Amino acid sequence: MSLYVKFIWFTFATMLFSSVVSFFAMNTYYHQYLKEENNDKNLDVATSIIEFMDNLPSDQIEKAFSLLGDAGYQLYVTDGKTVNRFGGKFRDESIDDENVQQVLDGEVFNGIRDFPRETFVTGFFANELENTVGVPLELNGENHALFLRPNIKLLFQELHLLFGGMAAGIILLSFIGMLLVARLLIQPITKLTEATEKMGTETFDVPLSIDRKDEIGRLADQFIKMRNSIEQSTLKRKEFVHNVSHDIQSPLHTIQSYLSLLQKKESSEEEKKQYAAIIQEETTRLSLLTKQLLTLASFDVEATDLVEEIFIDQQIRDILSHLRYAFDEKEIGISAKLVAVKVKGNAVLLRTVWENLLTNAIKYSEPGDSIEVQLSVTSTNMVLEVLDEGIGMTAEEASRAFDRFYRADHARIRSLKGSGLGLAIVKEIVELHKGTVEIKSTPNIGTTVQIKLPLL
Secondary structure, eight states: OOHHHHHHHHHHHHHHHHHHHHHHHHHHHIIIIIHHHHHHHHHHHHHHHHHHHHTSOHHHHHHHHHHHHHTTEEEEEESSSOEEEESSOOSBOOOOHHHHHHHHTTOOEEHHHHSOOOOHHHHHSOOBTTSSEEEEEEETTEEEEEEEEEOHHHHTHHHHHHHHHHHHHHHHHHHHHHHHHHHHHHHHHHHHHHHHHHHTTTOOOOOOOOOOSSHHHHHHHHHHHHHHHHHHHHHHHHHHHHHHHHHHHHHHHHHHHHHHHHTOTTOOHHHHHHHHHHHHHHHHHHHHHHHHHHHHHHHHHSOOOOOEEEEHHHHHHHHHHHTHHHHHHTTOEEEEEEOOOEEEEOHHHHHHHHHHHHHHHHHTOOTTOEEEEEEEEOSSEEEEEEEEOSSOOOHHHHHTTTSTTOOOOHHHHTTSOOOSOHHHHHHHHHHHTTOEEEEEEETTTEEEEEEEEEOO
């Protein structure tokens, strides 16, 4: 059963239930509060009629009763033997003889008050002789009993159709309104459902025009944002898989080719050593790529606890000491200005940041260049800057430097091996620590990378 049908049935059931509850609530209210009051009002009317009849000539009494009947009252006059009716007959004229005798003896009959507490209709509208008030009346020197009640049918004859039409109109219009409202409510949800189903097939171009200011409108806005985010993630995933496949296939193809050359008997020992060195280099490249991919996957799968207190200056000193051989091998000068800084985070991840920045600076520097590391603090942040005099980048290349697998102009760096993941990892780790990273670079002048992290 669709939500639209459920909504209609629920609304209809609510209307029906509320009508039944209201009916019985009004019935209870009538029996508890209005019934006795209605009895007393009619008793006052009957008393007034008797007083009026006492002052009329005997030949005018019957005419007066007829006028009262035409005015909207049902009158039942009896002396215990004969009966005169005015204003119409009662549907049920059965009444206990002792009640009639009670009135003939001069007592009052409170039939409306004492009428059985049944349903509202038979309680108020019951056209029965028992549902009347009775008062004693003397006519022509003889005792009579006058039983009276309003002629509901006569009083409400014109209103029956009016109220009936109004009730039918209200029900019909309510039902039509309910259908329209249900459609207005369900239609955007249907559109959202269709768009969601299309997303399952990676189709993100389903039009979704829901211009509303209510909860459904907010849901649609959030859905569009979510869909755009998923679309971007899907595109990035496909690009990621493509780049990973390419970067893995390239060294594997190289390894396979040189293994085939190694198997050739005519290859000299010198050539075999050269082939083995290339295979070793490509194997190292694959190992680095795998390690970096695992690091990225750890960000995508689960959040890292950032609870350690880390001395950044000590970490950088350790890394500079560890990379001393790389600086010496490439004849690159290094200077460091470090102040004591402590932050909260993940020590292993932050160490990866400093290693990637420094190895990148070494990789893209020429012999004789120098690298400078500056660590300072502000009132709220630690600031690390790594400045090199390497080949640099253009403004466009610098703006994309943190994209996964992006590498700058291959014509300038074709001799340099890399995965294009180093700075992407740096950016994700820094943002994970609520920090920022910026890069400024000029071709053939050098590059400056600045990282800010909140202080402990």
